[in-house]
Amino acid sequence: MLVRHIINIVSVIAGVLLISAVSFNKLPWWSLLVLVFLWLLVTAYGVANIRSGYFLKxxxxxxxxxxxxxxxxxxDGPDQNTLEILKVLDKYDVKGTFFCIGKQVEKHPEIxxxxIEAKHIxxxxxFSHDKLIDLYGTDRFTEEIKDADEIIEKISGKRPLLFRPPYGITNPKIARAVKKTGHAVIGWNKRSFDTTIPSEKVILRRVTKNLKSGDVILLHDTKSITVTVLEQLLLFLQRNNFTTVTIDELFxxxxxV
Incomplete structure (x- = not known):
């Protein structure tokens, strides 16, 4: 967040200097467009990359x-496919962390x-994981978080403090919403792309390449391909003496609550 403020201040100063230079014919007018383009590029990176910490920690x-x-x-669960994921985790006595969508919780309360009965987190x-949710205003996004909390607590008796933004998108409105709700924002540093990549080998290679202690792997319990990948991943972790823990334990x- 500090980086964002510094970049904005530097951009404003650079803009003032460029306007002055353009006014005195020291630089061409399109140099201002270059500055705007660079600012937009950096901001877009901050929006799309949760690890950048550009808008929130x-x-x-x-x-x-x-x-x-x-x-x-x-x-993205819970989903019928989640049951298969749970079977694999139970087989290897491993605990995971599931970031659940409120409307999916309504559909599958038993899952x-x-x-929770299996001691996962x-x-x-x-609540909705809407395709345009990153365009929501602060108040509406805040309600999305609160509504998901409420349905999870109503069914399970547990009110989560961990939150993951849909698509890993962050922006000032999401940052303000999370500040209001008091959740810890959880990202990742090993993204599988199991929702788009059709190859089990490619997905597994993505999450195991240069894997090190403290890493957070992102998978989706809504995809059947993930069941097979998960078992291969757990075998890899066993062979390489890794211990799998839940997010609250890792951090x-x-x-x-």
Whole structure:
């Protein structure tokens, strides 16, 4: 966030200097367009990359984690496919963190409770996960977080403190909403792209390449391909002496109110 303020201040100063230079015919007018383009480019990177910390602080990995600990997270459930994910996790006695969508919780309350009964951790992933949710105003986005919290608590008795923005998108409105709700924002540093990549080998290679202690892996429990990838991943972790922990354990934070 400090970086964003510095960039904005530098951009304003540079803009004033450029306007002066253009006024005295020292520089061509299009030099202003170059500055605007560069500012937009940096801002777009900040919006799309949760790890940049451009708009808000997020927990993406913990390089100080003792031992070879990593966290596996799942987005967009609960879903019927989540049951298969739970079977694989149970087979290897591994705990994961599930960032759940409120409307999916309404559809599959029994699966939400299965996740919790198996001692996995539940996080908030907004109520609707609408395709245009990153365009919502602060108040509307705040309601998305609160509504998801309420339905999760109503069904499970647990009110999550962990939140992951849909698509990993961040902006000033989302930052203000999260500040109001008091959630810890959880990102990742190992993105699988299991929702778009059709190859199990490619997905597995993406999440295991240069894997190190403290890493956070992003998967989706809504995809059947993820079930197979998950088992291969857990075998890889076993062979390489990694320990899988939940997000709250990895970062030593509270998962629920």
């Amino acid at each position: 997020s927990l993406n990995s913990n390089p100080d984690a003792e031992g070879k600990k990593i966290a596996i997270t799942f987005d 939400l409770n299965r996740i 539940i996080g908030n992933h907004t 030593s934070i509270q998962a629920y």
